[in-house]
Amino acid sequence: xxxxxxxxxxxxxxxxxxxxxxxxxxxxxxxxxxxxxxxxxxxxxxxxxxxxxxxxxxxxxxxxxxxxxxxxxxxxxxxxxxxxxxxxxxxxxxxxxxxxxxxxxxxxxxxxxxxxxxxxxxxxxxxxxxxxxxxxxxxxxxxxxxxxxxxxxxxxxxxxxxxxxxxxxxxxxxxxxxxxxxxxxxxxxxxxxxxxxx
Numbered sequence: 681x682x683x684x685x686x687x688x689x690x691x692x693x694x695x696x697x698x699x700x701x702x703x704x705x706x707x708x709x710x711x712x713x714x715x716x717x718x719x720x721x722x723x724x725x726x727x728x729x730x731x732x733x734x735x736x737x738x739x740x741x742x743x744x745x746x747x748x749x750x751x752x753x754x755x756x757x758x759x760x761x762x763x764x765x766x767x768x769x770x771x772x773x774x775x776x777x778x779x780x781x782x783x784x785x786x787x788x789x790x791x792x793x794x795x796x797x798x799x800x801x802x803x804x805x806x807x808x809x810x811x812x813x814x815x816x817x818x819x820x821x822x823x824x825x826x827x828x829x830x831x832x833x834x835x836x837x838x839x840x841x842x843x844x845x846x847x848x849x850x851x852x853x854x855x856x857x858x859x860x861x862x863x864x865x866x867x868x869x870x871x872x873x874x875x876x877x878x
Contacts, residue, residue: 710767710768710771710774710776710780710781710784711771711774711776712767712770712771712774712776713770713773713774713775713872717774717872718770718773718774718872719872721869722773722869722872725769725773725868725869726766726769726770726773729765729766729769729813729857730766732813732857733762733765733766733810733813734762736806736809736810736854737758737762737806740758740805740806742754742755742758742759742806753795754795757793757795757796757799758796758806758810760793760796761796761807761810761811762810764788764814765810765813765814768781768784768785768788768814768817769817769868771784772817772820772821772871773869773871773872774871774872775871775872775873776871778821778822781817781821782818782821785814785815785817785818788811788814789811803843803846805847805848805851805854806854808843808846808847808854809843809847809854809855809858811843812839812840812843812844812855812858813857813858815835815836815839815840815858816836816840816858816861816862818835818836819836819861819862820868820870836862837862840855840858840859840862841859843855844859
């Protein structure tokens with residue numbers, strides 16, 4: 681969908697620009713707060729997510745703790761995907777708006793390295809497991825019909841459970857964290873309530 685919209689936008693660039701529609705690539709990265717401003721509950725949630733993904737990558741022999749310049753392209757690709765997931769959750773906990781986060785969640789796969797997108801399209805278990813962690817962030821955002829879908833077109837539950845079914849049985853443990861978020865077994869804290877300016 682994102683690829684198709686991108687081509688349509690490029691094809692009608694002059695008209696859409698004249699009508700006042702800007703391209704979302706010009707948006708800034710979601711704003712985040714430093715750890716000390718997030719509070720202990722949100723810090724603990726980020727640390728748990730980081731630990732979950734570190735375990736996930738290590739079980740696939742992907743080490744992201746070493747100097748990324750000395751790593752193979754595969755390691756760099758997954759290190760970047762892990763960093764994206766953490767950034768999106770940190771942005772949510774920091775109070776970034778749902779509109780901004782939806783844009784990043786919806787386009788994460790197409791914004792990632794082409795190699796990652798190929799892995800995701802090929803139903804590679806690690807790529808799906810990381811993307812499932814991004815999709816369940818939608819559970820924490822206000823409902824938007826065009827993003828969440830409804831009925832047989834519901835996105836989050838269907839996609840996450842669909843990824844689980846695409847996993848080889850011996851790798852379905854990769855989906856434990858996102859499935860626990862969906863079921864409510866993992867309760868993620870709400871964003872920081874920013875004080876409105878007086």
